[in-house]
Amino acid sequence: MGEFDIIDKIRREILINDPKVIKGIGDDCAVIDRGDFFELVGTDMLVENDHFHLHWSTPEQIGIKAMNSNISDVAAMGGRVKYAFISICVSESVDEEWISRVYDSFNIISKDNDFLILGGDITHGENVIINICLIGEVERNLCCFRHGAKINDIICVTGNLGGSAAGLYLLQNSPFLRNLVRVKENYRMNSIIEEAEELQIEEELYKKGMLYALNKHIEPSCRIIEGKIIAKFANSLIDVSDGLGSEIRHIIEESGKGARIYANQVPINKMLYDVSRDPMPFAMSGGEDFELVFTIAREKIPLLKEQLVEIGTEIFEVGKIVEESEGVKFIENGREVEMPRGFEHL
Amino acid sequence: MGEFDIIDKIRREILINDPKVIKGIGDDCAVIDRGDFFELVGTDMLVENDHFHLHWSTPEQIGIKAMNSNISDVAAMGGRVKYAFISICVSESVDEEWISRVYDSFNIISKDNDFLILGGDITHGENVIINICLIGEVERNLCCFRHGAKINDIICVTGNLGGSAAGLYLLQNSPFLRNLVRVKENYRMNSIIEEAEELQIEEELYKKGMLYALNKHIEPSCRIIEGKIIAKFANSLIDVSDGLGSEIRHIIEESGKGARIYANQVPINKMLYDVSRDPMPFAMSGGEDFELVFTIAREKIPLLKEQLVEIGTEIFEVGKIVEESEGVKFIENGREVEMPRGFEHL
Numbered sequence: 159m160g161e162f163d164i165i166d167k168i169r170r171e172i173l174i175n176d177p178k179v180i181k182g183i184g185d186d187c188a189v190i191d192r193g194d195f196f197e198l199v200g201t202d203m204l205v206e207n208d209h210f211h212l213h214w215s216t217p218e219q220i221g222i223k224a225m226n227s228n229i230s231d232v233a234a235m236g237g238r239v240k241y242a243f244i245s246i247c248v249s250e251s252v253d254e255e256w257i258s259r260v261y262d263s264f265n266i267i268s269k270d271n272d273f274l275i276l277g278g279d280i281t282h283g284e285n286v287i288i289n290i291c292l293i294g295e296v297e298r299n300l301c302c303f304r305h306g307a308k309i310n311d312i313i314c315v316t317g318n319l320g321g322s323a324a325g326l327y328l329l330q331n332s333p334f335l336r337n338l339v340r341v342k343e344n345y346r347m348n349s350i351i352e353e354a355e356e357l358q359i360e361e362e363l364y365k366k367g368m369l370y371a372l373n374k375h376i377e378p379s380c381r382i383i384e385g386k387i388i389a390k391f392a393n394s395l396i397d398v399s400d401g402l403g404s405e406i407r408h409i410i411e412e413s414g415k416g417a418r419i420y421a422n423q424v425p426i427n428k429m430l431y432d433v434s435r436d437p438m439p440f441a442m443s444g445g446e447d448f449e450l451v452f453t454i455a456r457e458k459i460p461l462l463k464e465q466l467v468e469i470g471t472e473i474f475e476v477g478k479i480v481e482e483s484e485g486v487k488f489i490e491n492g493r494e495v496e497m498p499r500g501f502e503h504l
Numbered sequence: 505m506g507e508f509d510i511i512d513k514i515r516r517e518i519l520i521n522d523p524k525v526i527k528g529i530g531d532d533c534a535v536i537d538r539g540d541f542f543e544l545v546g547t548d549m550l551v552e553n554d555h556f557h558l559h560w561s562t563p564e565q566i567g568i569k570a571m572n573s574n575i576s577d578v579a580a581m582g583g584r585v586k587y588a589f590i591s592i593c594v595s596e597s598v599d600e601e602w603i604s605r606v607y608d609s610f611n612i613i614s615k616d617n618d619f620l621i622l623g624g625d626i627t628h629g630e631n632v633i634i635n636i637c638l639i640g641e642v643e644r645n646l647c648c649f650r651h652g653a654k655i656n657d658i659i660c661v662t663g664n665l666g667g668s669a670a671g672l673y674l675l676q677n678s679p680f681l682r683n684l685v686r687v688k689e690n691y692r693m694n695s696i697i698e699e700a701e702e703l704q705i706e707e708e709l710y711k712k713g714m715l716y717a718l719n720k721h722i723e724p725s726c727r728i729i730e731g732k733i734i735a736k737f738a739n740s741l742i743d744v745s746d747g748l749g750s751e752i753r754h755i756i757e758e759s760g761k762g763a764r765i766y767a768n769q770v771p772i773n774k775m776l777y778d779v780s781r782d783p784m785p786f787a788m789s790g791g792e793d794f795e796l797v798f799t800i801a802r803e804k805i806p807l808l809k810e811q812l813v814e815i816g817t818e819i820f821e822v823g824k825i826v827e828e829s830e831g832v833k834f835i836e837n838g839r840e841v842e843m844p845r846g847f848e849h850l
Binding site: 171176278291 | 554
């Protein structure tokens with residue numbers, strides 16, 4: 159039984175008989191009707207040695223990743239974050255300074271995004287675990303769900319995909335980086351990128367496309383401003399936490415539709431071709447890119463693009479919503495091919 | 505830097521300039537003004553081998569403990585739970601059935617208490633971790649904080665203290681129980697209590713006061729119904745998650761008062777005297793009893809007692825609120841003694 163099976167099981171057993179609950183399990187956030195606005199609630203848990211490593215990332219970077227992966231869920235409803243609740247389990251591998259630096263990072267992000275940290279819990283265990291629960295808000299008519307996709311909608315994404323998964327792949331498989339990690343085991347509290355700077359091999363990493371991917375994995379950003387703009391135009395919206403393939407599946411399953419994805423249009427930074435000859439699986443099933451995927455009526459795209467260009471964000475048209483009976487088709491050079499798999503995110 | 509120091513540091517750095525935030529960090533729940541009512545938000549993280557052990561407890565019992573420790577925080581504001589968000593990190597020590605049984609337990613508790621599970625996260629790691637974030641509600645005029653204690657208030661608790669800490673102490677120190685744990689390592693998914701039943705040594709455990717303490721530690725209840733009643737009468741309210749001493753300190757620090765605690769009046773089940781000649785430290789600094797501690801004007805006690813007796817709950821008067829300058833005094837047989845320590849909860 160995988161993650162989705164368990165979530166499905168829970169969902170089936172819950173009879174929502176509360177008129178205030180607009181959406182329970184099955185979207186990026188739960189949605190509660192608070193009269194003037196919808197309240198959004200989302201939660202994400204990040205685990206040491208799975209979502210982050212203490213010797214790959216600085217405490218600030220771990221804070222950024224934990225917070226942005228959560229903010230991304232609020233962005234994917236078109237909302238703004240209001241309040242954060244942070245639980246952290248610390249291990250003996252980290253000291254006071256480490257904990258303090260993670261919280262400094264949370265404080266900076268909360269100030270930058272104008273939300274408040276209102277609570278949390280600190281406990282001890284064998285590994286570092288960070289769980290964040292965010293409460294956000296969105297105007298009733300601007301809340302954008304996964305389930306609204308319409309036939310002939312264009313499927314778009316907000317930026318390049320696959321970077322984070324490629325970074326993780328490198329950290330796990332590159333002998334070059336493994337040596338770098340070994341070198342710096344002693345200084346734990348630095349990041350692998352700082353380490354590369356110190357050893358003056360930054361340029362070498364950059365030339366190999368490694369630095370791009372590492373940065374995407376270690377210090378991902380998210381699309382909170384874009385989410386609010388896109389929600390005004392889109393019919394459905396989700397963030398990329400498990401790969402484009404998985405997210406489009408969520409949209410069409412919740413919307414009762416089918417999809418065509420055009421392989422040649424999936425945006426992948428050319429630097430990833432230095433990391434792998436075929437970076438498509440990173441983009442399709444790698445995850446943790448925290449870009450937004452949405453479906454939108456074709457005629458609304460120009461106006462949306464106009465508004466996004468003002469904040470420097472480009473969007474990419476990667477597919478089309480079709481009838482449910484047509485299923486999901488992945489099309490490469492006009493031919494139907496199998497959807498790339500191989501980086502199932504746990 | 506301990507847990508409270510870190511929380512204090514965070515708290516100092518947060519300037520709450522949001523008129524909707526009635527209370528941020530520094531009470532059992534954060535309190536947000538939603539117009540007709542106050543929204544309560546609390547979160548607690550439970551860690552394997554600290555808050556629970558897989559071979560001490562069944563999955564249902566772990567679910568009960570995780571949920572009740574969280575519900576207790578809402579009870580301590582006088583509120584009712586509305587929505588739950590559950591993040592769980594599972595390890596290779598548990599299987600599908602285990603996970604499913606924990607969620608069955610959550611579903612039963614949510615039905616019994618009339619709240620909804622609206623979201624969560626499932627991830628993987630080396631240990632089992634459960635984080636729950638609860639959203640509750642309370643009428644504006646019935647929300648009860650830690651900071652309202654008044655001079656001459658009587659300090660009361662809702663039931664016997666020290667049971668949970670005594671249970672933990674036994675599990676960690678009793679050679680008899682250690683053998684029992686060893687015996688049942690193979691069956692992991694049973695609890696130590698079920699094991700005792702199977703070995704027909706239940707009565708023996710009971711006679712030694714062990715079963716009482718083990719039950720309190722492994723399957724604690726909480727005081728959600730009592731909280732709503734007490735909040736109508738009390739000036740300050742908190743739940744016992746870190747021992748009576750620690751909770752009274754929170755109340756007087758937040759209220760700017762002092763306290764006298766009468767040792768002879770602290771309610772301790774007589775069975776705990778079979779576990780330890782001096783069970784007072786379990787009650788004062790053991791924690792996880794999830795009883796409620798509150799301060800109340802003397803004249804309101806009879807009416808409160810009348811309402812609580814209807815649901816079969818007794819209360820115990822353990823002390824008095826005094827001037828801040830008098831500090832905290834622990835009084836035994838009329839003599840001032842030092843407050844018992846020794847079971848600092850991590």
